[in-house]
């Protein structure tokens with residue numbers, strides 16, 4: 371097939387690479403230097419391109435209605451229309467659907483005004499959770515034990531100074547506690563099929579400290595989320611959500627990503643995303659055997675079969691981020707060592723990179739590279755990823771040294787910063 375992949379991050383590199391490996395002709399719009407090494411890239415508007423299948427990577431164009439515009443032209447699209455994408459585009463809408471479908475999730479309220487928000491915060495027990503209603507690239511969420519910090523964050527968000535219009539309505543939630551799992555389901559309008567679960571690391575620093583980010587690393591499978599818990603999460607969260615979408619007349623074809631927290635009372639929904647996770651896609655998709663393109667095309671057509679079988683028993687990715695990420699990433703630094711890092715069992719997915727005037731690779735975004743190892747054992751997948759990272763350099767690179775540590779028996783020695 372000729373497949374257009376929309377987007378330019380690590381997730382899109384993983385999608386393109388997996389599809390190219392199974393022999394499809396891949397065109398990325400706009401892509402990135404890593405994708406350009408093995409697929410065509412174009413800056414032409416997506417609506418002007420032709421393909422057997424369009425896969426929309428990021429949430430912003432989905433919320434903006436790109437899938438609707440392509441479908442109106444008769445194109446086959448993997449990715450929900452604007453109506454379904456609002457599950458991610460508005461946390462308030464997501465919470466409404468969750469309530470109507472009876473999904474287990476945190477209690478919440480939405481506020482556009484400070485005094486009422488403060489009163490609600492004061493009625494809750496820590497941790498306090500303050501979110502922007504609109505899209506904020508995974509960074510609009512504060513989780514804190516400190517009531518004063520939560521209040522200050524409400525003020526910053528409502529004033530528009532922190533996230534512009536995305537923050538003018540805030541959502542305050544009951545704090546949930548437990549390990550998190552990303553359950554990515556492929557939906558064909560009627561049915562949902564789970565891909566292998568992954569776990570993400572949202573905080574910037576080792577030990578889950580520091581600010582929330584888009585994701586600093588991921589691994590798959592997730593040993594503390596076994597088949598029984600997965601079945602429960604599908605039955606209690608993903609399937610009722612899809613049934614509710616059907617009732618609402620929303621023809622959802624794409625990924626429904628359930629961010630779950632495994633609380634003492636069972637899996638609870640933290641959020642829905644309407645696309646593959648980033649960096650979860652980097653550990654989920656390349657670990658599949660051939661057949662991803664056909665499978666996604668079937669889902670887009672409204673009648674999917676089973677997902678491809680698993681090829682790599684374990685996968686782990688470590689994100690290298692720019693200095694200053696997530697608040698104020700500093701771009702422009704020169705990246706070296708990427709080519710030598712591409713050892714056996716490792717894929718270096720580009721996220722925020724660009725080519726400089728003489729072809730050198732430069733830092734061009736907050737998350738720069740997603741260095742991914744594959745192996746039979748998680749220990750080895752992680753060791754491969756970290757060994758590749760030790761050969762890559764750019765000024766001020768930040769990465770966590772404890773990706774996957776909680777699922778390993780023996781801790782790894784500390785890594786250089």
Ligand code: AMP
Pocket residue numbers: 476497499501508509511513543544545546547550572582629640641
């Ligand atoms: P979100 O963008 O909604 O996924 O939130 C980002 C991260 O904030 C989540 O992955 C959790 O780590 C944390 N978080 C969000 N909502 C809650 C909550 N209600 N309780 C505890 N942590 C939360």
Ligand code: GLY
Pocket residue numbers: 508570584585643646647648649650
């Ligand atoms: N890694 C979290 C996300 O994609 O939203």
